[in-house]
Structures are given as C-alpha cells and as structure tokens.
Amino acid sequence: MTRSLNLPRRTVLAGALIAPFVVRAQGKEPIKIGNAMPMTGSQAGYGNDFVTAMRMGVADVNAAGGIAGRPVELIALDTQAEPQLAINAVNRFIGVDKLPMFFTAWSPVVKAVAPIANREQVLEINCGANSPEIANLGDYVYTAFPLAEVDVVKLAKYTFTTLGKKRVAVLYINNDTGIDAAKLYRDTFTAAGGQIVAFETYDPKATEFTGMLLKTRAANPDMVHIHGLINDIPQVIAQMRQLGLTQRVSSYSAAYNQKLLDQLGAAAEGLIVTSLAPGVADNPRVAPYIERWKKEIGRVPNGLPYTQYQYDMVYLVKALYEHLDKKGTPATGTSLREALLAVREFDLPLTGKMIIEGHRVDKTVYLLTVEKGAYVPLATLN
Amino acid sequence: MEYLITLAVLIALNVILAASYNLVIGYGGLSTVAHPIFFAIGAYTTGLLSIHVPELPALANVVLGMAAAVVASVLLAGSSLRVSGDYLLIASLGFQLGLLQLIRNLEFTGGPGGLSAIPGTIVGPMRGPLFLLICGGAALACVLIIRAIVKGPYGRAIGAMRDEELAFTALGRNAMSMKIVIFAIGCGMAGGAGGLYAYYFQYISPDQFEVLASAAVLTMVVLGGMGTPFGPVVGAALLLAIPQAITFLHLPQNIMAPMQGIIFTLLVLVFLFLRPAGILGGKGHPR
Numbered sequence: 001m002t003r004s005l006n007l008p009r010r011t012v013l014a015g016a017l018i019a020p021f022v023v024r025a026q027g028k029e030p031i032k033i034g035n036a037m038p039m040t041g042s043q044a045g046y047g048n049d050f051v052t053a054m055r056m057g058v059a060d061v062n063a064a065g066g067i068a069g070r071p072v073e074l075i076a077l078d079t080q081a082e083p084q085l086a087i088n089a090v091n092r093f094i095g096v097d098k099l100p101m102f103f104t105a106w107s108p109v110v111k112a113v114a115p116i117a118n119r120e121q122v123l124e125i126n127c128g129a130n131s132p133e134i135a136n137l138g139d140y141v142y143t144a145f146p147l148a149e150v151d152v153v154k155l156a157k158y159t160f161t162t163l164g165k166k167r168v169a170v171l172y173i174n175n176d177t178g179i180d181a182a183k184l185y186r187d188t189f190t191a192a193g194g195q196i197v198a199f200e201t202y203d204p205k206a207t208e209f210t211g212m213l214l215k216t217r218a219a220n221p222d223m224v225h226i227h228g229l230i231n232d233i234p235q236v237i238a239q240m241r242q243l244g245l246t247q248r249v250s251s252y253s254a255a256y257n258q259k260l261l262d263q264l265g266a267a268a269e270g271l272i273v274t275s276l277a278p279g280v281a282d283n284p285r286v287a288p289y290i291e292r293w294k295k296e297i298g299r300v301p302n303g304l305p306y307t308q309y310q311y312d313m314v315y316l317v318k319a320l321y322e323h324l325d326k327k328g329t330p331a332t333g334t335s336l337r338e339a340l341l342a343v344r345e346f347d348l349p350l351t352g353k354m355i356i357e358g359h360r361v362d363k364t365v366y367l368l369t370v371e372k373g374a375y376v377p378l379a380t381l382n
Numbered sequence: 383m384e385y386l387i388t389l390a391v392l393i394a395l396n397v398i399l400a401a402s403y404n405l406v407i408g409y410g411g412l413s414t415v416a417h418p419i420f421f422a423i424g425a426y427t428t429g430l431l432s433i434h435v436p437e438l439p440a441l442a443n444v445v446l447g448m449a450a451a452v453v454a455s456v457l458l459a460g461s462s463l464r465v466s467g468d469y470l471l472i473a474s475l476g477f478q479l480g481l482l483q484l485i486r487n488l489e490f491t492g493g494p495g496g497l498s499a500i501p502g503t504i505v506g507p508m509r510g511p512l513f514l515l516i517c518g519g520a521a522l523a524c525v526l527i528i529r530a531i532v533k534g535p536y537g538r539a540i541g542a543m544r545d546e547e548l549a550f551t552a553l554g555r556n557a558m559s560m561k562i563v564i565f566a567i568g569c570g571m572a573g574g575a576g577g578l579y580a581y582y583f584q585y586i587s588p589d590q591f592e593v594l595a596s597a598a599v600l601t602m603v604v605l606g607g608m609g610t611p612f613g614p615v616v617g618a619a620l621l622l623a624i625p626q627a628i629t630f631l632h633l634p635q636n637i638m639a640p641m642q643g644i645i646f647t648l649l650v651l652v653f654l655f656l657r658p659a660g661i662l663g664g665k666g667h668p669r
Contacts, residue, residue, distance in 0.1 A: 077629060083496070083587055088389065088626060095385025108587055111498050115584035119502065119509075120384070133495065174486065176495040204494070 030073040031066075031331075033058065033317055034093040034102035035310075036109065041080035042231060043106065045259075045302050050105065050128065051076045052297065053307035056289075057314030067318045068325040079104070083112030094120050100333045101320075103313055105145070105306075107131035107176035114141045122333035123340065125316075127309045130252075131176045132184070135359040140337060144316060144354060145309055146363045148181040151252055151274040152227075154365045154381040156188035159223060159250060162379070169198035169221035169247075171212060171236060173228040181227045181252070197221045206232070209239050217245050225250045230303070234263040241267040248272065258300055261373055268370045272378060275366040277305035277351045281377060282366065285349050305351075312348035319346055387510035391582055393622050394517035395575045398524045400602040400614030402571035405528050407600075408609035409537070410564040411544030412463070415596040416474035417572055419481050420451040422591035424573025426491060427451075429500045429580040440503045444577035451573020452566045454481075459565045463558060478596070485588045496587025503581050513582050520578065521615075524571050529611040531567070540564060605653055607660025616661050624649060 035054055038047035051074075058074045066072055075097055077089035086109040093099040094116065102117075104110055105128025117124035118138035126134055126143040130151075134143050159165050168189055172182035178201065186196045197219040200212045213236075216224065224247050226236055233255050240249070250272040261268050280287045289311070293301050301307040323339040324331055346354045354361055367378040403417045424447035431443040438446075462473035486494045504512050531537055543550045543557050551557050580586055598621065606617025628645055653661060 082589070083585060084392075084590060087583060088392075091385040091388040092626075092629070095383055095388070108496060108589065111496060112583070112585045112587070114498065115500075115502065119505075131495065133498075137498070174494055179493065179495070 028070045030071045031317070031321060032073045032075055032097055032099055033314065034090075034097065034099045035074060035076045035313075036079045036086055036089040036093070036102060036104040036113070037076060038081040038106065039076065039078040041082070043081040046128075046230070046306065047079075047081070047105075049301040049303065049307055050310045053301060053310035054103075054313060056292065056296075057311040061314050061318055067321045070321075072314065072317070075099070079106070079109050081106040081109060083108050086113050087116065090116050090124075094122055100331050101125065101317070101336050103127050103310075105129045107134065110134055110141070111137060111176075114138055117141055117333075120333065123336045125313070127313050128306050130181070132180050133176070137359075140333060142337075142340060142356065142359055143361060144313060145306075146276050146361050148184055148252075149360075150362060151276060151365045152181050152184045153188045155225075155250060155252070155272075155274055155367070156185045156194075157192055158367065158379065158381060159225070160189055160192040160194045163223070165194065165222040165248075167195050167197045167220070167222045169200070169216045169219055169224045170196055171198075171200050171202065171209075171216065171224060171226045171228075173204055173232060174201045175204050177229060177254075178227045185225055185227065202228075202232070202236075204229070204232075207235060209236050210243065213240055213243050213245060216240075217243060221247055223248050223250060226255070227252060228254070230254050230257055230260065234260050237264055237271070238267055253305055254303070256305060256368060256375065257303055259302060261370065261375075265373070268373075271370040273368050273370075273375070275305045275368055276363050277308040277366075278364070279366055279368070279377060282380070283350065283352065289350060308350035312351050312354075315348050316346055316354075319343055384510050387514050389622065389626060390514050391510075391517045393619050394514070394521040395579050395582075396599070396602065396618040396622060397521040397615050398517075398575035399572050399599050400606070400618045401521070401525050401528055401611075402568040402575075403599050404603045404608060404610075404614045405531070405571075406565055406568035408603060408613075409528075409532050409540050409544065410561060410568075412561060412565060413468075413471045414474035414565075415471060415593070415600070416458070416478040417569070417599055418591040418595035419478040420455060420569035420572040421576040421579070421595075422482070422485070422586070422588070423451045423454050424448060424576030425580040425586045426485065426497065426576075427573070428577035429497045429586055430490070432501050432503070432581070433497075433499060436501070440581060444574055444581070447577035447580075448570045448574040451576070452570040455566050455569030456562060459562045463561045463565065475593070478591075478593070482588050482591060492587070494588060496585060496589075497580075498585045500580050500584040500586070502584055513578075517578055517582070520574065525611060525615060532611065601650065603660075605650060605660060607663030610660065610662045613660050613662040620649075620653075620661075 035051060037050050038044055055074055058072045061072050079086040079089055090113040093102045101123035103125050105126060107129040110126045110129045114137040117140040121140060124141045127145050130148045132147050132149050134147055170182050170185055172178035186199060190196060198216045200215060202209055202212055226233055226249060233251055237249055248270045252274045253276055256273040256275050290300055320336050320339045321331060323343050324335055329335045340356060344356050348354055365381040368375040369378040399421055406412050406414060427450040428443045428447035431438055431446060458477050462470055485491045491497060543560050547557050602617035602621050603614050607613025625646055
C-alpha cells in the first residue's frame with residue numbers, strides 16, 4: 001500500500017518550478033563534516049549533546065555565509081562508544097561520503113579508528129577523549145581537546161600547593177579514562193611532596209564500592225580524587241558519604257555536569273572539578289550559548305565544556321578550508337593535515353585560543369567548586 | 383568501496399565465528415556461551431606475535447592464534463565437558479569473564495585500553511580486496527569443512543551423541559572425546575577468525591569480546607538456523623548488514639538513534655516468530 005500527501009496541485013507545481021532556483025541559490029557543493037559519536041547506548045547522554053552542539057555550530061556558520069561560499073553539512077554517525085561500530089562509521093565517512101577529515105571522541109574509539117585514518121590518509125581529530133596515548137596514534141591523528149596531562153597535572157599541583165592537602169586517596173575506573181590519568185595524578189602529587197595514601201581501582205561496570213571505600217577510610221586521606229565516568233562518579237561520592245567519608249572530593253571535567261548535582265544534592269558540596277573551556281565569567285559568548293540551549297533544547301547541555309569544543313570544531317574546519325582556499329589547494333586528508341600544522345593557532349568562539357603543539361594542545365584549566373548546589377569558579381590555572 | 387569491503391570482511395569473519403559456534407552448539411549440543419573468548423585468544427595471540435616477533439610470517443601468526451585457541455578450548459573442555467546443560471553454560475561463562483579480566487589487567491595485552499599498533503601486513507590499494515579474498519575464502523572453507531563433517535558418518539555420530547548421549551555411550555562410543563574434538567575444531571576456527579580480525583582492523587580491546595558478543599553470535603546462529611550448514615552465513619550477514627542499511631535511511635538524529643535499535647529488534651523478533659527454527663531451518667521448531 002502506498003500513501004500520498006494531499007497537496008494541492010498548484011502547490012506541487014509551484015514547488016517544482018521554484019526548486020531548481022532554491023538549489024542554485026544555495027550555491028556550491030556543501031562541505032561535509034563527519035562526526036562519529038555515541039548517539040545510543042550508555043554514553044548517549046553526552047554523545048547526542050555533542051552532536052547537537054556541532055549542529056548549532058554548523059547552523060551559525062551557514063547563517064554567516066558558510067565556508068568560502070559553500071554551505072556546511074553535518075553527517076553524524078552512531079558509535080555507541082564501541083570500537084567496532086566506530087570502525088564501521090569511519091569507513092562509511094571515507095568510503096561512501098568521501099570525507100577528507102572527521103571528528104570523534106571516547107578514547108577506545110579514537111584508538112580503534114586511528115589505523116584507518118593513518119592508512120587512508122584522512123585527518124582524524126579528537127574532540128572529547130583525554131587518554132594521553134592519543135598523542136602517539138600516528139601522523140593523521142590529532143587532538144583539539146587537551147589530554148589528561150593538562151588538567152590532571154595542574155589539579156594535582158594545586159591540591160598540594162594551594163589547598164595544602166598532604167595526603168590524598170586516588171580512586172579510578174579501570175579503563176583508558178582512569179588508569180593513565182590516575183598515574184599522572186599520583187606521580188605529580190608525589191613529586192610535589194605529597195603522599196598518596198590509597199590508590200584504588202574499580203571495575204567500569206561496578207555499582208558497589210564499599211570495599212574500596214572502607215580501605216580509603218582506613219587510610220584517612222585529607223582529600224579524595226576520583227577519576228571515573230559520569231555514570232559512576234556520583235555513585236562513588238554518594239557511597240563515600242554514606243560510609244562517613246566527609247573529605248573534600250576532586251575530579252576532572254566529566255564531573256562538571258548539572259546532572260551530577262541533581263543526583264547528589266548536598267553530598268556534592270565542596271566538590272572540585274576542572275573545566276577545559278572558559279565559563280560564563282571568562283567569555284561573554286558562553287552565556288548566550290547556554291541560553292540558546294535552554295531555549296532550543298529546554299535545558300543546559302550535558303558536559304558543557306565538551307559541547308563548547310564540539311561547537312568550535314566547525315570554526316576549526318572553517319579556518320582549515322579557508323587556508324586551503326587561499327592557496328587554491330583541494331581539500332584532502334593530507335592537505336587538511338598540512339593546513340592544521342600551518343595555521344596552528346585558532347581563535348575559536350567558545351573555547352578561545354587553541355594552539356596545536358605536535359599532537360597535543362595546551363589550554364587554560366578552570367577550576368570550579370560546588371557551593372550551595374551550584375558550580376562556582378575557584379581558580380584559573382594557566 | 384572500502385566501506386563495503388570492510389563490511390564484507392566483517393561479515394566473512396563473523397560467518398566463521400557463527401558457523402564454528404553452530405558446530406559446537408547446533409550440531410554438538412554443547413551449551414557454551416564462551417565462543418567469543420576463543421576469537422579473542424586468536425586475535426590477541428596473533429596481534430602480540432605480530433608486534434613482538436615481527437620476523438614471523440603473518441600466516442604463522444594466524445596459525446599460532448588458532449593453536450592457542452585450540453589449546454585453551456581443550457583445557458576448558460577437559461575440565462568442564464564432563465558436565466552439560468546449565469553447568470556447562472556457567473563454566474564457559476566463568477572462563478570467558480575470568481580470561482577477559484586477565485586480559486584487562488595485564489600490561490602487555492594493552493589492558494582495558496586494548497592492543498593497538500598491530501602491523502597492517504598487507505599495504506597498498508589492494509589491501510581491502512586481498513583481505514576480502516582471504517577472509518571470504520576462509521569463511522567458505524570453514525562452512526564447507528563443517529558441512530563435510532556433519533554430512534558424513536562422523537556427523538551422524540555427532541547427531542546421535544547430541545540427541546541421546548546415554549545410548550551413544552552404551553554402543554561403546556566415547557562421547558567425551560567426540561565433544562572435545564568438536565569443541566577444539568569450533569574454537570580453533572574462531573581463533574583463526576580472531577587472528578584475521580587483528581590483522582585487518584589493527585586494534586583489539588577486551589570490551590569487544592564481552593557477553594554481548596556472545597549474545598550477538600548466538601543470535602546469528604539462531605536467526606539463520608541452528609544446526610543448518612548455511613544458516614549462520616545468513617544470520618551473520620543479516621545481523622551485520624541491517625544496522626548499516628538503517629543508517630542510509632537518512633532519518634533525523636533524534637529519530638535515527640532510537641529507530642536503529644527498534645527496527646533491528648523488530649526484524650529479529652519477526653523472523654523468529656515466523657520461522658522459529660531460523661531462516662534456513664524450515665518451518666518447524668528449533669533443534
């Protein structure tokens with residue numbers, strides 16, 4: 001059975017006559033941006049917001065005339081944060097959509113698709129994962145998001161020198177996100193003169209942390225640093241409080257999330273988190289961006305700083321294509337990679353200045369703390 | 383083209399995995415869920431050898447991956463095939479989870495972050511077609527070998543052992559040795575597929591071989607037709623191609639994300655409702 005729309009014949013005729021002119025008015029062939037993100041599965045809360053943020057960036061760039069007169073089109077494919085699905089998505093970007101570059105996030109995904117990017121000479125840009133290993137994945141793999149060494153190192157030093165904490169317990173998730181970052185924190189804090197009194201790991205699927213927390217309580221730390229994911233950090237903190245651990249907690253940018261405050265309530269008071277993007281007080285463009293989210297989506301984004309990077313990636317693409325356009329060079333993975341290294345410094349609307357240093361970027365770290373149920377600025381670490 | 387080739391390679395490797403699992407569970411009646419861990423053993427053995435012993439030829443690495451899977455399967459079979467049904471299911475699950483924990487917590491396997499930097503072996507523009515030829519050939523060979531095994535007198539003995547083990551033993555046949563042989567052949571093939579996977583995709587992580595992978599390969603076998611030689615081929619092709627095909631519908635993001643899961647689940651349910659014995663398993667009930 002087929003269904004047809006009941007449109008008046010005149011409307012159809014008018015549409016048919018106008019369509020070619022509309023298409024011509026849109027101009028040249030669009031520049032396609034590929035973004036492989038988890039849009040279903042356990043990480044979809046973040047992934048969908050990342051894609052939405054990039055979509056906003058695309059809309060703004062198109063509204064301002066596109067890139068060198070060409071409209072921008074976003075192609076987002078689901079990875080579920082799973083390596084195999086990410087491989088399929090990236091193969092589709094390259095094989096079907098013929099994209100010379102693509103964006104992705106989540107450390108296992110960034111690593112899984114790196115051999116394809118290097119083999120096919122297509123530019124892969126990480127804009128959300130922070131495993132330090134990402135800096136060593138090959139010639140065509142770059143990061144626009146600071147890796148763990150940026151915020152974790154600065155946070156560990158700040159904890160010892162400014163907060164004056166001498167004994168810290170480190171609790172971390174046993175995966176790419178947790179292991180390397182926890183080691184970095186431990187080594188930096190110890191080198192500064194502090195003592196790590198507990199260094200405990202937990203399984204990514206764990207929901208019960210009593211054993212680990214009782215050991216932590218016995219170690220009697222001045223402060224607890226947790227390096228996990230947004231799904232488990234609130235559970236660890238909640239169980240800490242239930243077991244009578246009242247120490248101040250620090251974490252990284254994954255814990256900078258309104259959802260966490262809603263879940264934890266008073267248990268989150270004093271929590272210190274990092275943000276790798278400027279906040280409302282640091283950049284006048286951030287407040288309208290948040291307002292836009294509230295107006296269009298009805299809430300603030302999950303992982304606000306991460307979404308700021310996603311939004312800005314469209315402007316990074318714009319800078320690369322404009323550089324190639326000036327030189328009259330066609331966009332290929334190799335030419336875009338060369339453009340990335342040649343331009344090197346990008347002035348991005350929501351995250352500010354970004355300088356590519358080899359396969360890393362350095363950024364200012366913004367520390368925030370929870371006071372009366374809200375994140376408030378604590379310090380800025382350059 | 384590369385996209386279609388990669389999808390075809392993935393289907394071919396999953397055909398090997400599903401067909402070999404079909405030999406174990408469909409023909410042999412051995413209720414194990416640990417099949418993906420033998421795929422992992424093959425993949426990790428091949429990957430580690432190719433990184434640390436680069437002078438070994440790729441074929442030798444894949445064969446050694448198969449051998450490692452066979453050895454592991456015999457170790458598991460020797461200790462757990464004395465039991466059957468639920469007990470075997472639990473023993474195999476324990477083996478899978480235990481080994482995955484080991485892989486996750488050893489540094490030389492790459493830990494939870496996975497093993498990367500596996501050399502590509504074949505380079506150049508013909509890499510994809512050559513891999514497709516190798517993996518497709520291996521899949522065809524596996525399906526035909528399994529078909530030859532189950533169609534001959536040994537296959538009839540396997541069927542007798544599966545359907546009536548007591549009577550089979552009373553006739554003087556050794557059910558235990560037959561189970562070990564079937565298990566070793568099936569797991570060896572899975573190990574070989576794992577080795578090819580490591581070479582083609584150049585990255586493996588323990589999360590890929592979790593219980594969800596067991597559920598996926600079981601669905602391929604059941605959907606295609608358990609105990610039929612070509613059922614797993616159909617099952618693997620459908621289960622891998624359908625989710626990819628859905629992405630070409632160009633639905634909006636907020637519709638596409640939930641629809642992918644819903645369409646996929648509905649299709650599987652419809653197939654199983656209309657053909658409970660699987661697509662190639664006739665209209666009767668599953669064996």
